[in-house]
Amino acid sequence: xxxxxxxxxxxxxxxxxxxxxxxxxxxxxxxxxxxxxxxxxxxxxxxxxxxxxxxxxxxxxxxxxxxxxxxxxxxxxxxxxxxxxxxxxx
Amino acid sequence: xxxxxxxxxxxxxxxxxxxxxxxxxxxxxxxxxxxxxxxxxxxxxxxxxxxxxxxxxxxxxxxxxxxxxxxxxxxxxxxxxxxxxxxxxx
Amino acid sequence: xxxxxxxxxxxxxxxxxxxxxxxxxxxxxxxxxxxxxxxxxxxxxxxxxxxxxxxxxxxxxxxxxxxxxxxxxxxxxxxxxxxxxxxxxx
Amino acid sequence: xxxxxxxxxxxxxxxxxxxxxxxxxxxxxxxxxxxxxxxxxxxxxxxxxxxxxxxxxxxxxxxxxxxxxxxxxxxxxxxxxxxxxxxxxx
Numbered sequence: 001x002x003x004x005x006x007x008x009x010x011x012x013x014x015x016x017x018x019x020x021x022x023x024x025x026x027x028x029x030x031x032x033x034x035x036x037x038x039x040x041x042x043x044x045x046x047x048x049x050x051x052x053x054x055x056x057x058x059x060x061x062x063x064x065x066x067x068x069x070x071x072x073x074x075x076x077x078x079x080x081x082x083x084x085x086x087x088x089x090x
Numbered sequence: 091x092x093x094x095x096x097x098x099x100x101x102x103x104x105x106x107x108x109x110x111x112x113x114x115x116x117x118x119x120x121x122x123x124x125x126x127x128x129x130x131x132x133x134x135x136x137x138x139x140x141x142x143x144x145x146x147x148x149x150x151x152x153x154x155x156x157x158x159x160x161x162x163x164x165x166x167x168x169x170x171x172x173x174x175x176x177x178x179x180x
Numbered sequence: 181x182x183x184x185x186x187x188x189x190x191x192x193x194x195x196x197x198x199x200x201x202x203x204x205x206x207x208x209x210x211x212x213x214x215x216x217x218x219x220x221x222x223x224x225x226x227x228x229x230x231x232x233x234x235x236x237x238x239x240x241x242x243x244x245x246x247x248x249x250x251x252x253x254x255x256x257x258x259x260x261x262x263x264x265x266x267x268x269x270x
Numbered sequence: 271x272x273x274x275x276x277x278x279x280x281x282x283x284x285x286x287x288x289x290x291x292x293x294x295x296x297x298x299x300x301x302x303x304x305x306x307x308x309x310x311x312x313x314x315x316x317x318x319x320x321x322x323x324x325x326x327x328x329x330x331x332x333x334x335x336x337x338x339x340x341x342x343x344x345x346x347x348x349x350x351x352x353x354x355x356x357x358x359x360x
Contacts, residue, residue: 007298009311015294021291024321025133025284030292033352034329034347041322044287044360045315051294052311053180057172059304064155065168071157077304082147085306089179090143090311097208104205107224111201114231115194118187124239125264131232132268134184135225136198141204144219149214167214174215178222211310233360242334245348251337258335262327269359270323 006058013051020044052088056081096148103141110134142178146171186238193231200224232268236261278327284308290314322358326351 024040063077065067114130152161153167204220243249243257271292294310302310333339 006311007301010298011295014291014298018288018295020293021284021288021318024290025281025288028280028284028325031277033350034325034333035313035357037325037351038322038354038358041318045318048291048311048315048318050176050180052308052315053176055298055304055307055311056175056179059170059179060150060154060175063304064134064150065171067161069166072157077159078150080303081150083157084308085146085150086140088308089146089303090106090140097211099257100208101205104208105185108198108201108205111194111198111228115191115198116189116233118194121187123249123260123268124243125260126236127235128232128264130270131211131228131235135228138221138225138228142218145208145214145221150220153214160268169208170213170215178218183354192353210285222309230356230360233356235356236355236359239353240330240348240351242336244330245344247341254335255337258330260334265326266323269326270320 002015003058003062006062008056010051010054013047017044045054047074056084056088059084079085093148093152094153098147100141100144103137103144105138105140106135110137124158146174149174183238186242190231190234190238193227193234197224197227197231200227218235238263238270239264273328273332276332280324280328283317283324283344287317287321290317320352326354326358329354 021038021044024037024044027037027040059077059081064074064081069077110158111134113136113152116128117127117130149167149171154164154171200220201224204217204224207217207220239257239261244254244261249257290310291314294307294314297307297310329347329351334344334351339347
């Protein structure tokens with residue numbers, strides 16, 4: 001689905017998200033205060049939203065906007081993108 | 091920017107969002123309870139997110155994926171889309 | 181539901197949200213580009229989230245945490261708060 | 271910070287979030303399509319928001335609304351709650 005380089009980048013990013021979720025777990029295990037736990041959750045949520053943005057943007061660049069695409073492939077990828085944007089945002 | 095038909099649809103949609111924000115205002119003026127006010131705010135927020143999704147999807151269909159586009163116009167529209175997705179989601 | 185001062189403040193805030201939704205409508209009517217429309221929507225969404233935060237915080241201060249509350253009233257207001265937080269965030 | 275029972279429940283919940291983030295990682299490694307990856311991300315985001323709601327609600331119940339609290343402790347916990355709601359939502 002993604003170029004090798006973009007795939008590596010996305011996987012590095014999702015691993016950072018996992019690290020942030022593990023930080024939330026530690027904060028809960030160590031009985032940190034509400035504010036500190038929510039701050040850790042907020043960071044993880046921000047990272048997961050940024051990951052979603054990158055997945056969508058790679059799809060745009062590689063499968064919808066790239067100049068070399070066959071017409072049918074471009075239309076199909078655009079249909080998937082529209083559906084996915086509606087599900088994620090709308 | 092949009093086809094005439096899509097423009098009409100988006101404007102009808104943003105007017106519904108305004109109606110929902112006015113409902114929040116009425117709930118505050120009438121001193122409704124917290125739960126009722128937040129429910130009205132939640133509805134308005136859902137409608138505004140759905141509006142954003144439609145604006146992005148029209149841009150995809152009309153300016154990034156349409157078959158008749160010149161290569162330069164498509165690339166430019168895709169660059170704008172990527173930037174906008176990052177700003178709104180990421 | 182709210183103190184007079186907080187009520188005024190919340191109503192001023194919801195009117196600013198309405199102004200921001202009207203700015204989105206103008207951007208659509210004037211056929212501004214996707215990025216500019218989404219930026220206006222993003223600002224309106226931020227303002228509506230901030231309004232929700234203030235409504236919740238007023239409820240906490242006036243109905244859940246205030247020292248003078250009867251035990252039953254406090255428990256009832258806390259139950260409403262918990263329900264509302266789950267609906268809005270969870 | 272939390273009662274033992276609530277702590278266990280929150281930790282079980284954050285572990286489910288981690289499982290969902292791992293599902294996103296697998297979807298990326300296996301090169302699933304954009305829609306499928308975003309659906310997995312959306313599920314993880316929903317779970318992380320629900321976790322935040324539970325952390326806030328436990329704080330309300332245990333530290334702001336509980337009948338047995340000293341006045342100073344209640345005010346302090348309410349101040350932390352207000353700050354945290356503004357940071358997370360507003």
